[in-house]
Amino acid sequence: MLSEQSAATVRATLPAVGAAIGEITERFYARLFASHPVLLRDLFNRGNQASGAQKQALAGSITAFATHLLEHPDTRPDAMLGRIAHKHASLGVAPEQYQVVHEHLFGAIAEVLGETVTPEVAAAWTEVYWLMANALVAIEKRLYEESGTRDRRPWEVVERVEETADVVTFRLRPADGGPVRDVRAGQYVSVQVVLADGARQIRQYSLSGGPSESVRQFSVKRVTGGAAAPDGEVSNHLHAHVRVGDVLELSEPYGDLVLDADAGTPLLLASAGIGVTPMIAMLADLAAAGHQGAVTVVHGDRSPTDHALRADHETYAGKLADASVHFFYERDAEQGTRTGLVDLAGITVPAGTRAYLCGPLPFMRAVRAQLVERGVAPADIHYEVFGPDLWLAQG
Structure with missing residues (x-):
């Protein structure tokens, strides 16, 4: 995907770009919003800008994409691209906005790295950018066609x-x-x-x-x-x-964390806090479809009174042919629930399980690690991050 000449240049400059990517994204957003203040007012999440979360996510996605091009030149990171494209489509991002991003991103790179950005370096990283941007535009075009509109x-x-x-x-x-x-x-x-x-x-x-x-x-x-x-x-x-x-x-519905399982596929639905919301929808769908495979329901919360949609959680699980429910509470645990953070020790995870995770990033990292230790294939572990995806940004 990346030309041989550009690949060599990106490989040589990736450490410098990676070391400066935080400052680059900081400058990028400052330039972008100074030129187009309406984007901060009506498109970008002002809270994520204030906290720095969006800058971290952008930095992580750029370096992850470039690294993938170097390490796997014959493929592209479709899972990462799909996640970003779904978020963009839900916001109504238009193809022409990628040119605006390119202008201010590369202006920021030149400001931060100065004379090290030779014409060859600029050309190589421009190639990286447009490979990523054009892939996103294509995915977003398909999503808009499927939904029938880009409007809310x-x-x-x-x-x-x-x-x-x-x-x-x-x-x-x-x-x-x-x-x-x-x-x-x-x-x-x-x-x-x-x-x-x-x-x-x-x-x-x-x-x-x-x-x-x-x-x-x-x-x-x-x-x-x-x-x-x-x-x-x-x-x-x-x-x-x-x-x-x-x-x-x-907007129309978007998102790549979607239930995809045959009637007999064993599933694990693990959530924490408000991450329960997509799991409720999945359980409702499984109950309506008469899913016959084993379904392991795991949820962690501060207390039973903080557990939103608990009645739905229990009701839909109760309609399934083979479901086990495991609730963990940091305090005030009741009979039949557990005290403390979610821990899969003692919970049966059938062979061939497909797992869906949603909750704070530390929770999902911990559950994913436990699942991999239990033999669940990494490709069968799917997750949803509320807000900017910092999984990549944090390594």
């Missing part, structure tokens, strides 16, 4: 359910009364809201309900900031202001 659609809130002190579920129907596209269990939608300062911020939320021909359901955890990040703008707005009868702008 108005949906009316028909029910609001307070699940816990920090989690609320919204159920919505199309405001125009039109048909609803089929959803694959595990997918998410982008939700756009208008904030007090006029910004039209967008966030992704996993669909948390069972199969429905007319309703979308998603559940939102109120994000409380700290030293490293501000409070969640959109989650707090939804909690404080959105009620039955209000209208929200939703």
